[in-house]
Amino acid sequence: MLFAVRMDVDLPLDLDAQFRDELLATEKAYSQKLQRAGKWVHLWRVVGEYSNLSVFDVADNGELHELLWNLPLFKYMKVTVTPLAQHPSAVAG
Numbered sequence: 001m002l003f004a005v006r007m008d009v010d011l012p013l014d015l016d017a018q019f020r021d022e023l024l025a026t027e028k029a030y031s032q033k034l035q036r037a038g039k040w041v042h043l044w045r046v047v048g049e050y051s052n053l054s055v056f057d058v059a060d061n062g063e064l065h066e067l068l069w070n071l072p073l074f075k076y077m078k079v080t081v082t083p084l085a086q087h088p089s090a091v092a093g
């Protein structure tokens with residue numbers, strides 16, 4: 001099942017710099033592991049915003065919830081999930 005997921009990041013300005021750097025490095029490693037596993041199939045920056053637009057390919061709602069819940073940045077993000085279905089006019093996919 002495919003899901004479009006928008007993540008809007010909102011890190012507190014007074015977050016300890018070392019903690020922030022470690023958090024971002026952990027988030028990067030987590031996302032790259034899921035990308036290599038074929039679960040996180042697109043990761044795009046939204047131009048001009050500290051947000052990304054992603055596509056996940058997972059078995060079901062429960063798997064997506066688990067992956068998102070475990071994002072190191074989860075408590076600092078607003079996450080919006082949109083389930084995707086095949087479009088009848090799509091030539092690929």
Ligand SMILES: O=C(O)CC1=CCC(=O)O1
Pocket residue numbers: 007009027028029031050051052073
């Ligand atoms: O910077 C972001 O959009 C948040 C994020 C998701 C995966 C990652 O490495 O950073």
